Amino acid sequence: xxxxxxxxxxxxxxxxxxxxxxxxxxxxxxxxxxxxxxxxxxxxxxxxxxxxxxxxxxxxxxxxxxxxxxxxxxxxxxxxxxxxxxxxxxxxxxxxxxxxxxxxxxxxxxxxxxxxxxxxxxxxxxxxxxxxxxxxxxxxxxxxxxxxxxxxxxxxxxxxxxxxxxxxxxxxxxxxxxxxxxxxxxxxxxxxxxxxxxxxxxxxxxxxxxxxxxxxxxxxxxxxxxxxxxxxxxxxxxxxxxxxxxxxxxxxxxxxxxxxxxxxxxxxxxxxxxxxxxxxxxxxxxxxxxxxxxxxxxxxxxxxxxxxxxxxxxxxxxxxxxxxxxxxxxxxxxxxxxxx
Amino acid sequence: xxxxxxxxxxxxxxxxxxxxxxxxxxxxxxxxxxxxxxxxxxxxxxxxxxxxxxxxxxxxxxxxxxxxxxxxxxxxxxxxxxxxxxxxxxxxxxxxxxxxxxxxxxxxxxxxxxxxxxxxxxxxxxxxxxxxxxxxxxxxxxxxxxxxxxxxxxxxxxxxxxxxxxxxxxxxxxxxxxxxxxxxxxxxxxxxxxxxxxxxxxxxxxxxxxxxxxxxxxxxxxxxxxxxxxxxxxxxxxxxxxxxxxxxxxxxxxxxxxxxxxxxxxxxxxxxxxxxxxxxxxxxxxxxxxxxxxxxxxxxxxxxxxxxxxxxxxxxxxxxxxxxxxx
Numbered sequence: 244x245x246x247x248x249x250x251x252x253x254x255x256x257x258x259x260x261x262x263x264x265x266x267x268x269x270x271x272x273x274x275x276x277x278x279x280x281x282x283x284x285x286x287x288x289x290x291x292x293x294x295x296x297x298x299x300x301x302x303x304x305x306x307x308x309x310x311x312x313x314x315x316x317x318x319x320x321x322x323x324x325x326x327x328x329x330x331x332x333x334x335x336x337x338x339x340x341x342x343x344x345x346x347x348x349x350x351x352x353x354x355x356x357x358x359x360x361x362x363x364x365x366x367x368x369x370x371x372x373x374x375x376x377x378x379x380x381x382x383x384x385x386x387x388x389x390x391x392x393x394x395x396x397x398x399x400x401x402x403x404x405x406x407x408x409x410x411x412x413x414x415x416x417x418x419x420x421x422x423x424x425x426x427x428x429x430x431x432x433x434x435x436x437x438x439x440x441x442x443x444x445x446x447x448x449x450x451x452x453x454x455x456x457x458x459x460x461x462x463x464x465x466x467x468x469x470x471x472x473x474x475x476x477x478x479x480x481x482x483x484x485x486x487x488x489x490x491x492x493x494x495x496x497x498x499x500x501x502x503x504x505x506x507x508x509x510x511x512x513x514x515x516x517x518x519x520x521x522x523x524x525x526x527x528x529x530x531x532x533x534x535x536x537x538x539x540x541x542x543x544x545x546x547x548x549x550x551x552x553x554x555x556x557x558x559x560x561x562x563x564x565x566x567x568x569x570x571x572x573x574x575x576x577x578x579x580x581x582x583x
Numbered sequence: 584x585x586x587x588x589x590x591x592x593x594x595x596x597x598x599x600x601x602x603x604x605x606x607x608x609x610x611x612x613x614x615x616x617x618x619x620x621x622x623x624x625x626x627x628x629x630x631x632x633x634x635x636x637x638x639x640x641x642x643x644x645x646x647x648x649x650x651x652x653x654x655x656x657x658x659x660x661x662x663x664x665x666x667x668x669x670x671x672x673x674x675x676x677x678x679x680x681x682x683x684x685x686x687x688x689x690x691x692x693x694x695x696x697x698x699x700x701x702x703x704x705x706x707x708x709x710x711x712x713x714x715x716x717x718x719x720x721x722x723x724x725x726x727x728x729x730x731x732x733x734x735x736x737x738x739x740x741x742x743x744x745x746x747x748x749x750x751x752x753x754x755x756x757x758x759x760x761x762x763x764x765x766x767x768x769x770x771x772x773x774x775x776x777x778x779x780x781x782x783x784x785x786x787x788x789x790x791x792x793x794x795x796x797x798x799x800x801x802x803x804x805x806x807x808x809x810x811x812x813x814x815x816x817x818x819x820x821x822x823x824x825x826x827x828x829x830x831x832x833x834x835x836x837x838x839x840x841x842x843x844x845x846x847x848x849x850x851x852x853x854x855x856x857x858x859x860x861x862x863x864x865x866x867x868x869x870x871x872x873x874x875x876x877x878x879x880x881x882x883x884x885x886x887x888x889x890x891x892x893x894x895x896x897x898x899x900x901x902x903x904x905x906x907x908x909x910x
Contacts, residue, residue: 264734267733267734267735267812268733268734268735268736270729270733270811270812270813271729271733271734271735271738271812272729272735272737274725274726274728274729274812274813274816275725275726275729275730275741277722277725277726278722278723278725278726278745278782278787279726279741279744281722281781281782282744282745282748282782282784285753285760285778285779285781285782286748286751286753286756286782286784287747287748287751288759288763289756289759289760289763290751290756290759292759292762292763293756293758293759296759296762303762303765346604350601350604353597353600353601354601356597357594357597357598357601358594360598360601362897364601364604364605365897366893366894366897367605367608367609368604368605368608369893369897369900369901369904370608370609370612370890370893371608371611372904373837373889373890373893373900373904374612374841374886374889374890375840375841375843375859375860375863375882375885375886375889376841376843377841377843377863377864378615378860378863378882378885378886379611379615379882379886381863381864381867381878382611382612382615382879382882383611385618385875385878385879386610386614391626391627391629391875393610393614393629396629453607453608453611457608458904458905461901461904461905462905465905511752515754515755517754517843517844518843518844518860521843521844521847521864522864522867538754538755538844541757541758542757542844542848545758546758546761546848551758551762554758555758555759558756558758558759561755562751562755562756565750565752565755566750569750
């Protein structure tokens, strides 16, 4: 503290201020006060409020409420609606995170290794990240329209081409029409996509991956520039001849910090997915509630149906997931980030 | 196989994979733009190629609204008494249909702006994203400056608070924030659209990290000139931080232009407050499925400005959007 005071007083200060340290301290508090007040009211207070409300049967417009203990949480873990919600969220996260990480990494590795066109591919793959997800979901909905959508039109065209169709369904090699997905689609009729509970959640996942992998690609491209070149030469001397060996021994470990970050941010984004489900499956969350993800449940229960207690309990659960994820990331990063 | 031809082959294979990926990524954009150019008939039948045939078409809604009425018929009868009523009616209808004939492009984009107040939605989008960014800066810059350049009791605690708030995704706590705003009677106002985003822990964190790299001498010199601490923030620190600020602006504007979840919650029914995604969603929900052309035209109008800006300044946009990766 004395060294600090000395450094402050060493600089000549306007004479009007007898105590520059006090002056600085006052200015600092005046400058941080708005931010601090807003953090407390907009971020911290709602977290506490959600926690408190999750033990009540409050609804907006009611003058009073009752404390209901753990009823809301019990409901979440016993009722089938919420079991579906947790399952849909789990499937979504467990599908979207690895696939958009894998595709992002794959795209980054390919783009980094091609001679020409790298800038083009990078720009193209990043486009969905910039585009309004709501608008693009509506476009996907049109594309998946059972009769006028481009997807089923394409399938129809393939089915009508005996040669191509035979090749793709392996029927040319003696397989039965039932053996492949395409074979079944061509014989038994085209899928109705969004109306089919077997496809509903898959489509939501697909749009999530389509939209997000370019973001991971950019992070991995940045990470790849940080891999020391001489490590590859060293690995080759040590006998890592194949590209796969070099990737396994050098690239992948060097990308460790990037991967930890990518996994965390993709997880948090995946947990927050809402737009796609709201457009495609509102109200209800899809055929058989198969795409009833958490953010959509918070919206539908807590806000549309005014069941604030349940909505708050889901919010708390959500926050717990996100906090755990972030804390795990921070732990791993602190331990690992320095080894590269 | 020689080494060179092996190299050529693997290069070719890589491009094949990357092009296939590009095809899937670009397909929705192509469908969106192509559909926005076609006539309803072409969309229905899947004909017309990418641009549509652009054959003149009758705007049925316009024809319906201007269909000849009783007094039109009377006037026509007076002007041309030799014809039967049926013939007159036919001629009048043909006239109206003639007047209502347009090209598919004009029909789609015209309906996008006339069926719903799309201009208003776009304006709201600009107002909301602009105010959010401006207020974020007004709150974050002084705080970031204090946390990086001023020494005061409690600084570590305040910074710890910023780090803690970085953990809280605002979308996740939308329900309690919404309840608070509803209690204050603020739903369906611009304030409700802006308030939750005014505080950006990430913005404070980012600008603090940036200000740490600004030499102390610059600040000391400004103090010697008699500048107040607040004046130092706006007149000394802000100009040095333009690149970081630009990156953050892109991050903030893109996120809030595209945001649908929050506006959906706090704006219910009041169309004059709709942001572009809300407007498009209402258009989609309200149409009976025959208006794909105008719907895709609306989508194009909402999506394309950001995409064009991105293609013009790719580096800056990628830096801005992936800012959260630089933590």
